[in-house]
Each structure stands twice: as structure tokens, then as C-alpha cells.
Amino acid sequence: MDFTSLYSTRIQTSFDDDQAMILDTFLEKHSAKEVLKVSLTNYFNGLPIMYPATILGVERGNLDLDVNSQQAVAIATDHYTLIRTKLFPHPIAANVQYVNIKKHMVSLNKLCFVEVLAEKRAAVRxxxxxxxxxxxxxxxxxxxxxxxxxxxxxxxxxxxxxxxxxxxxxxxxxxxxxxxxxxxxxxxxxxxxxxxxxxxxxxxxxxxxxxxxxxxxxxxxxxxxxxxxxxxxxxxxxxx
CATH class of the missing domain: 2.40.10.220 (predicted glycosyltransferase like domains)
Structure with a gap:
């Protein structure tokens, strides 16, 4: 599946500026020792797979997360995930830099604000x-x-x-x-x-x-x- 068909971008300033702001916000909260929970969504073969995840860190432009094992498999297969957090008014689409299914860890990059079009469907496709x-x-x-x-x-x-x-x-x-x-x-x-x-x-x-x-x-x-x-x-x- 071409995951870009699941959403439309909602650029606030520019792609680079938005990504920098997203990563800086996550880094600030993590550095303050705040336990920051986010939720992830993947449309695995069209079926929404949604689990919470925990921020592990922000390094070299990557967002590191501890994720559910089933979510890790979906992310490894799809090469993307959608992030939701109360910190931002819009969901975030992210590409996958690295996945370790056994350790249920992922590193994400190319983060941008989006509107999830798949959510507007009346039925799961x-x-x-x-x-x-x-x-x-x-x-x-x-x-x-x-x-x-x-x-x-x-x-x-x-x-x-x-x-x-x-x-x-x-x-x-x-x-x-x-x-x-x-x-x-x-x-x-x-x-x-x-x-x-x-x-x-x-x-x-x-x-x-x-x-x-x-x-x-x-x-x-x-x-x-x-x-x-x-x-x-x-x-x-x-x-x-």
C-alpha cells in the first residue's frame, strides 16, 4: 500500500520547520523526564492497528520509541506510522528509519503534520x-x-x-x-x-x-x- 494515500499533509510553516518543531518539543519533554505517551496507528492490510508507545529519546533527527510488538511488525511491514499526542493539534505521519521487532523499538524520521483521510471512511476498507x-x-x-x-x-x-x-x-x-x-x-x-x-x-x-x-x-x-x-x-x- 502507498501509505501517502491515507492522509493529506497539513504543513504549518514548512516541512523542515515543522519537523524541527516536532522533534524539539519531544526532546524538551523527554529531557524534563516527563513520561510522554503517544499512540500509533498503522493500516495493516487496511485494518487499523492502534497501540500506545513511549518516547525513548530524540537523536540525530530521529524519534526513538518503545512500541507494542504487534505495532512493531506492522511498522516493519508498512514502513510508516501515524502518531497522535496531546502536544499537537494534528496527527503526525512518520517514515521508518529502523525497526527491531524483538526489542519492540523503532526509530522514525521525516515527521510532518497530516489529516488522516482513512478516518473519514464510513467503513474499514x-x-x-x-x-x-x-x-x-x-x-x-x-x-x-x-x-x-x-x-x-x-x-x-x-x-x-x-x-x-x-x-x-x-x-x-x-x-x-x-x-x-x-x-x-x-x-x-x-x-x-x-x-x-x-x-x-x-x-x-x-x-x-x-x-x-x-x-x-x-x-x-x-x-x-x-x-x-x-x-x-x-x-x-x-x-x-
Whole structure:
């Protein structure tokens, strides 16, 4: 996942000045021997993983943290994390410089203030593993791509060829989704509205709002629940 799609930056002065201010504030509190707790969030395969963390120090432009072991695995996989603290009005996005899962320690840099767009979603959107073949249908045409993530009201598709869908009134998307109850693949075809396109070159990432019927929404919900169980189980196995 391109984690920059999860947020939009909220630069206060400049990137460098904001980062310096963030690190100076953490350093000041840590030097004063204050026990400073922060919370971290990672969207691990789309599932929010949130645990508290403790500031260990600030050195050479890096923020060192003691973190939960599951968070350490998520950070090592995603190469980013989102920080929240009462010290600042905005969340902070950070890149990962170093991770030690066994010692549950991380070093972060490139810190900047952000607005977390993923929090605005009405439902958790989970990655499919593996991605599913999906077809966009409009005006008698069809475009085949890969369904990358899904929720009850939105999906993300990746397609190789650009298609101008901004002014298309009727779009439908069809794909096969596993039904955990019936233990089989089920065909879903849903009306969709284009939300946005990410990318200046192939492959393009198409974001859609979908309007499933009730039985389709129930199937997507069942799949999402099963997928959450799989993601959590996989995360625990990586820790063990």
C-alpha cells in the first residue's frame, strides 16, 4: 500500500520547520523526564492497528520509541506510522528509519503534520489477498483490472489503461468474492461512482463509491469480518 494515500499533509510553516518543531518539543519533554505517551496507528492490510508507545529519546533527527510488538511488525511491514499526542493539534505521519521487532523499538524520521483521510471512511476498507479480477462496465465498454481493497461502500481498483470515467453516469463493477458461509466464490455486480484517480502513468488507481444491494452488502460484510480475522491471526503469527 502507498501509505501517502491515507492522509493529506497539513504543513504549518514548512516541512523542515515543522519537523524541527516536532522533534524539539519531544526532546524538551523527554529531557524534563516527563513520561510522554503517544499512540500509533498503522493500516495493516487496511485494518487499523492502534497501540500506545513511549518516547525513548530524540537523536540525530530521529524519534526513538518503545512500541507494542504487534505495532512493531506492522511498522516493519508498512514502513510508516501515524502518531497522535496531546502536544499537537494534528496527527503526525512518520517514515521508518529502523525497526527491531524483538526489542519492540523503532526509530522514525521525516515527521510532518497530516489529516488522516482513512478516518473519514464510513467503513474499514481491507486489502484483498490476493487481489481479485474485476471488470468496469460503462457505455457498452468493459475494462478489466484488479480489485485491491473493499468495504461495504467503496473499492479501489488498479487498471493498466487510463479511462475517462469522470462524466460517465452509469458505471457498474463486477467481481467474484469469497462467501465465508457458503464456502464458494460469489459473483457481485454493483453500481459505482468514480471518486478519484491516482497516478500520472500506468498502473492507475481508481477509487469508487459502490451502492450494493442488501444481500450484496451482507456478503461484503461477512467477507470483511473473515478478512479481519485473517489479518489479526497473521499479525500474531509474525510476532510469535
Amino acid at each position: 481491507l486489502d484483498l489477498d490476493p487481489p481479485a479480477r474485476a471488470t468496469i462496465q460503462f457505455d457498452g465498454q468493459s475494462i478489466v483490472g484488479k480489485l485491491m481493497d473493499i468495504s461495504t461502500n467503496g473499492i479501489l481498483m488498479v487498471i493498466d489503461e487510463y479511462a475517462a470515467l469522470e462524466n460517465v453516469e452509469e458505471i457498474s463493477i463486477k467481481f467474484m468474492l469469497p462467501d465465508p458461509v457458503l464456502m464458494k466464490q460469489t459473483l457481485i455486480r454493483v453500481p459505482a461512482t468514480l471518486v478519484g484517480v491516482v497516478g500520472d502513468s500506468s498502473p492507475y488507481r481508481y477509487k469508487f463509491k459502490i451502492m450494493p444491494e442488501k444481500h450484496q452488502e451482507q456478503l461484503i460484510s461477512r467477507y470483511s469480518f473473515q478478512r479481519q480475522v485473517e489479518i489479526i491471526r497473521g499479525l500474531k503469527e509474525l510476532v510469535d
